[in-house]
Amino acid sequence: MSAVILMGLLGSSPAAAGDTIGRKFAGTYLWVEDGSSQRVVTIARDGSFASVSQAASTYGFTDGLGSAKQTGKRAITATQIDFNFDDEGTPTGVTRVVFSMVFGDKKKGKFQSVRGSLFGETFGPDENPLDPEGSPTSTFSFAFTGQRVKPGSSSSQSP
Secondary structure (H helix, E strand, O other): OHHHHHHHHOOOOOOOOOOOOOOOOOEEEEEEEOOOOEEEEEEOOOOEEEEEEOOHHHHOEOOEEEEEEEEEOOEEEEEEEEEEEOOOOOEEEEEEEEEEEEEEEEEOOEEEEEEEEEEEEEEOOOOOOOOOOOOOOEEEEEEEEEEEOOOOOOOOOOO
């Protein structure tokens, strides 16, 4: 027990030493999917994953939440879940999206760029998108490139 308390006081935990996302990946990124819509993604050190897509209102889906894990020296895979609705707000499905990301341009211990692909499968509104036996009603995929969002970054800063 004293080891757990000491680790807590030092800002470390048993989970921090395990399969989590490192400081070099953690952060918020802006990316463009296949030259069309943009997405903002946040990857947390604990493996939490969140994304907001510019295309959400056009195609009737929500922001996505999920989890990520490091799969290589510069690579992460994440899975997110989002919900789908028709124009009247009636649930029409649930989507699982798997993101494969490769990071680069490391500065001051943090990656500055990301590229990769995503693959989505949409299921009926009462189906479990995590069920390996599930049958998707539709699929989609996109490639993307992006960059880290830095605090205070803008195209033109005023004093």
